[in-house]
Amino acid sequence: xxxxxxxxxxxxxxxxxxxxxxxxxxxxxxxxxxxxxxxxxxxxxxxxxxxxxxxxxxxxxxxxxxxxxxxxxxxxxxxxxxxxxxxxxxxxxxxxxxxxxxxxxxxxxxxxxxxxxxxxxxxxxxxxxxxxxxxxxxxxxxxxxxxxxxxxxxxxxxxxxxxxxxxxxxxxxxxxxxxxxxxxxxxxxxxxxxxxxxxxxxxxxxxxxxxxxxxxxxxxxxxxxxxxxxxxxxxxxxxxxxxxxxxxxxxxxxxxxxxxxxxxxxxxxxxxxxxxxxxxxxxxxxxxxxxxxxxxxxxxxxxxxxxxxxxxxxxxxxxxxxxxxx
Amino acid sequence: xxxxxxxxxxxxxxxxxxxxxxxxxxxxxxxxxxxxxxxxxxxxxxxxxxxxxxxxxxxxxxxxxxxxxxxxxxxxxxxxxxxxxxxxxxxxxxxxxxxxxxxxxxxxxxxxxxxxxxxxxxxxxxxxxxxxxxxxxxxxxxxxxxxxxxxxxxxxxxxxxxxxxxxxxxxxxxxxxxxxxxxxxxxxx
Numbered sequence: 001x002x003x004x005x006x007x008x009x010x011x012x013x014x015x016x017x018x019x020x021x022x023x024x025x026x027x028x029x030x031x032x033x034x035x036x037x038x039x040x041x042x043x044x045x046x047x048x049x050x051x052x053x054x055x056x057x058x059x060x061x062x063x064x065x066x067x068x069x070x071x072x073x074x075x076x077x078x079x080x081x082x083x084x085x086x087x088x089x090x091x092x093x094x095x096x097x098x099x100x101x102x103x104x105x106x107x108x109x110x111x112x113x114x115x116x117x118x119x120x121x122x123x124x125x126x127x128x129x130x131x132x133x134x135x136x137x138x139x140x141x142x143x144x145x146x147x148x149x150x151x152x153x154x155x156x157x158x159x160x161x162x163x164x165x166x167x168x169x170x171x172x173x174x175x176x177x178x179x180x181x182x183x184x185x186x187x188x189x190x191x192x193x194x195x196x197x198x199x200x201x202x203x204x205x206x207x208x209x210x211x212x213x214x215x216x217x218x219x220x221x222x223x224x225x226x227x228x229x230x231x232x233x234x235x236x237x238x239x240x241x242x243x244x245x246x247x248x249x250x251x252x253x254x255x256x257x258x259x260x261x262x263x264x265x266x267x268x269x270x271x272x273x274x275x276x277x278x279x280x281x282x283x284x285x286x287x288x289x290x291x292x293x294x295x296x297x298x299x300x301x302x303x304x305x306x307x308x309x310x311x312x313x314x315x316x317x318x319x320x321x322x323x324x325x326x
Numbered sequence: 327x328x329x330x331x332x333x334x335x336x337x338x339x340x341x342x343x344x345x346x347x348x349x350x351x352x353x354x355x356x357x358x359x360x361x362x363x364x365x366x367x368x369x370x371x372x373x374x375x376x377x378x379x380x381x382x383x384x385x386x387x388x389x390x391x392x393x394x395x396x397x398x399x400x401x402x403x404x405x406x407x408x409x410x411x412x413x414x415x416x417x418x419x420x421x422x423x424x425x426x427x428x429x430x431x432x433x434x435x436x437x438x439x440x441x442x443x444x445x446x447x448x449x450x451x452x453x454x455x456x457x458x459x460x461x462x463x464x465x466x467x468x469x470x471x472x473x474x475x476x477x478x479x480x481x482x483x484x485x486x487x488x489x490x491x492x493x494x495x496x497x498x499x500x501x502x503x504x505x506x507x508x509x510x511x512x513x514x515x
Binding site: 301 | 356
């Protein structure tokens with residue numbers, strides 16, 4: 001008899017998920033942040049060099065089109081902001097092809113919100129308040145930690161994250177018993193940062209506490225703006241609890257020209273890595289040209305948040321049906 | 327020879343790494359939200375038994391290792407090699423002490439065991455989980471003691487030394503768990 005009709009998570013978890021969603025909606029309602037919905041299917045996708053997307057075929061005879069399942073609702077939400085929506089949030093599904101493991105399911109639930117007029121510091125305060133609200137009764141946390149990427153990197157490795165010294169990085173790889181990093185990362189600073197951070201730093205972050213890491217190196221800026229006082233860092237924050245990456249936020253880039261240029265650079269990296277070709281999202285560029293208000297935005301993976309809340313080690317323990325049973 | 331991508335790595339898969347046959351123990355997908363995807367793999371070198379961790383770029387692949395486990399009967403020790411036979415085909419294999427290693431202390435003539443072959447030559451030998459062996463030497467026990475506490479060392483016919491309860495006597499046959507080296511029970515002949 002087939003048993004894989006059954007959910008991978010418990011019924012209690014369905015209740016917990018529903019409560020958490022209700023509390024998040026209450027949190028934003030009290031702050032007059034508007035809940036919105038944007039399309040999951042769109043005509044273009046993000047150009048992020050490390051993300052792979054799902055495509056689908058739209059058939060409306062004689063029209064045949066490729067549509068993309070969103071990897072994040074960012075572009076559509078920014079278009080709403082540019083159109084004058086004010087502060088908004090969304091709870092939606094996001095899709096990332098080829099991501100599967102204890103902490104990854106190719107389809108997952110995301111909370112994303114944008115706060116007009118907020119700097120990164122304001123945003124970090126709000127993140128801490130939201131996390132405190134969700135955890136206080138269920139799994140109380142130790143005081144929140146805030147640390148810059150550069151300080152954190154130095155603390156764990158003795159290396160300067162903002163200045164790539166190939167020899168020093170190689171010495172660290174040998175010393176930390178991951179010599180394969182030398183072959184995998186070569187002279188790619190970004191790859192080194194990803195390798196060292198995910199292997200030697202992230203697992204120790206946020207021992208039963210919220211750890212917020214800000215001031216990412218400029219080469220890892222994605223859609224964040226460059227810090228106005230230090231051009232080597234970007235106004236980006238990532239949050240961690242018990243070594244799990246929960247979310248990512250930016251003081252958003254509003255400069256259309258710079259955004260356009262970053263798209264071109266990312267498309268080039270995608271080409272060099274032989275990843276599927278993607279056309280850049282001109283609607284977002286046009287929205288930025290029309291004027292994106294100064295704002296900060298944050299995205300949190302809600303499935304991982306539920307994992308951390310319940311001390312579950314596998315994402316399938318907190319979602320009704322993992323990909324294998326979908 | 328076939329090869330396997332990191333996405334296919336799962337516990338038990340046999341692959342070649344640094345020219346040695348290895349078995350995957352654990353495979354963890356590691357990917358920062360905006361960063362590169364890696365697979366952190368725990369892997370056992372089947373020649374040395376050593377367990378190491380190695381990271382691969384997601385999507386990289388390793389060549390499959392031609393490693394198979396074959397049930398064989400242990401025949402005899404000629405001083406240099408131990409000889410094994412596949413009962414169905416009568417095909418014989420000889421193993422050096424390095425391949426037999428720890429298994430040697432549990433191997434009795436005619437007993438079945440598992441021989442791991444790499445490119446058709448023996449890599450390692452695993453005894454059956456439970457073996458029955460005679461005690462060749464142990465101190466006389468205290469009469470009337472039936473408890474499991476305490477115990478005493480007993481040397482078995484293959485040379486292994488295990489702790490047995492005090493009531494177990496020299497000459498008796500006992501059942502032993504080879505994975506833990508622990509006494510299980512006496513065997514009535």
